[in-house]
Amino acid sequence: MASELLQPLTGFRDFYPEDFARRRYLYDTWRASAEAFGFVEYDGPVLEKMELYRKKSGGELVGQLFDFEDKGGRHVALRPEMTPTLARMVAARERHYKKPVKWFSIAPFFRFERPQKGRLREFNQFNADIFGEAGVGAEIELIALSIEIVRRLGFGPDAVRVRLSSRALWSRFLAASEKSDELLPELLSVIDKLDFDQLSSIPEKTFERLNALGVTADELAAFASAPDLEGTDLQQVVDGLIAAGLGDYLEIDAKIVRGLAYYTGTVFELFDASASMRAIAGGGRYDTLVGLLSDGAVELPALGMAFGDVVLGNLIDETPAASALRDAALRPVCDVFVVVADEARRNEALALTTALRRAGLRINLPLAPAKVGKQFQAAEEQRAPLALVVGTEWPIVKIKTLASRAEQTADASDLLALAETLAKFIP
């Protein structure tokens, strides 16, 4: 029983330091990429009013919520995604910010689903959104950012594909078949469920829905295989991305429609080249959501995307070059391990450690008396590039480069000079 209590809940993760370092590599890459694109970081609460998720209609996620009544009798839910929180925040202070607003966040989310590969109950997402720009410049910027992220993680166009579509294409399909555009939500919902590789065995229920729409799966497949982009926004998006030098990552794929009901225009997803995993990232334009949440008080065109950490982490793990790139970015625990070779000099070692830490170095030292050999062993286990030996010759100390075993002496009375000497040896 005790050992069960020591485990996290099913679908939740403990991030031990070695796990955390890999997560942080992802976070750092997300953050640096977003900042290279002039996005600024925000965050919202982990817990929200249940109403926020009901309001957003669609409702796909409501059945997967961790929702409950709090001690004050309010119906609340752990956030399953960032978009409703973000749309709420932007609507509340819309006038405070110059458009376009370009914001990103990195945060945990919660969905009560069956845990499986690529899907957990608590997962982390990078979200980036642009508000207040209706033109295709917003699409180009956001999709370019998604590409920059995978590029920094070591994935070229041979390894990751960006599949682009637009809900407007399916409006054209309806128009061409002389059907009402009001059928679009239902059509998109069916397409989202349809497995285009298995058209010979369509589930009964999907079949009935297609019948009700008056379209066949073959008609959908035929349209999807050769969509006409001429004169569409999507063509301009593609042209812009080609101009930006990113065309080789792109594929048009009309079958991508995204499950969530709030999308209104361009949608896209990133996949590993063999499409053996779930989507790495996805997003799209949602021009009506802010208006919906604010009861029409604020109308703002919007575009957003999210990367999850689970599928992306799996892809890095399973791609040797990307793993190697990541592992090379992980730093050792400290820059300098202070070896206390003479316990009578511990006080001097403490004072020295304070000064070196203040100078910006990352220093470890033994917290209790230990044999010198053991201290060097600890230094090596921590992959410290340097050991600084404080002993009977104080204030003369030894600087030892652990990789080469080279050593030199230095005078610890001049702390500034010592810190500078040490810094020179740290990669």
Next chain:
Amino acid sequence: MASELLQPLTGFRDFYPEDFARRRYLYDTWRASAEAFGFVEYDGPVLEKMELYRKKSGGELVGQLFDFEDKGGRHVALRPEMTPTLARMVAARERHYKKPVKWFSIAPFFRFERPQKGRLREFNQFNADIFGEAGVGAEIELIALSIEIVRRLGFGPDAVRVRLSSRALWSRFLAASEKSDELLPELLSVIDKLDFDQLSSIPEKTFERLNALGVTADELAAFASAPDLEGTDLQQVVDGLIAAGLGDYLEIDAKIVRGLAYYTGTVFELFDASASMRAIAGGGRYDTLVGLLSDGAVELPALGMAFGDVVLGNLIDETPAASALRDAALRPVCDVFVVVADEARRNEALALTTALRRAGLRINLPLAPAKVGKQFQAAEEQRAPLALVVGTEWPIVKIKTLASRAEQTADASDLLALAETLAKFIP
């Protein structure tokens, strides 16, 4: 109604970019300080089994939990503090890690309390803990880290005080009065509730508890006013911190006992010098918690502390020098604003932007056609140090330093040279 839906839950916060920048300054300072001390970062799940908090006895926090039954019928709770999660994680993999284990985390926590100054329902904490070191070296290291954090935030010993105590002092008090040490938990609980500045008006209930213990408030006050540290661990802690050059931050204050039942030895709290606010940080030794959670399977001495972001944020806001230090650390949104002076050159601007972003620069550009004057205005609002003007002279571009209005031309055909030139102008 809509406008109420646009607000977060009571006691929860939206971190708009300007709020987030201040939060990140805190996070960066916490992280850099912990890393200077050789601590490594970890994280655990936001949601835990309810049992984890019951098990830890004490129970002070159980009444403040956001707890509920999930869709799988499990009684779960949002974490109100990190220590139970951390003790669980360490107990589960104790053998994997060399001692001492020095870990830190920065994460959100949840308590259903009445929101007031310095206290919210969702707050963020920095936690740092040391496992596997029973000696005072651990106390010295952890308290030195707490001091380094406030020092980096701009608070000297005149502004922030570290108050030290030990539960062992009150064991001595009981021994001196020939009372059983089994009374210690009740004694500490009464001391935690007692307002030593208001001994003339002790609440009835506290008075009865003192009577039951057979001690008077005056006896407690007399002992607290002049505790004898001779021969105690606490004296060694103080001596070590003085040797480390940190003595001027310290005060002995036996009245500090910390509310949580799991502490076993040294305890400490950091306060603003006038003690006008709640504690900024607090911690202590908890040598029995890992054993308790693992039903005795793993016994490990442990010491930990936490800083919350609410009180610390208030203190920075209310201290002009600390606010100024923080504000000076906040960066502009981008390094270079690309001005598209000729829309016919937008494709070239896009290609240039891709290249400069890949070179590590933070670049913004207008997402839609706009007048040149408006673009410069956007660049200034974003406090961009540089504007890069792409126009009819392409590939000759103009580099404009926005503060001085100085400008020079450059050839964008040589992208590497251009990126290097730009980098020279960025502070």
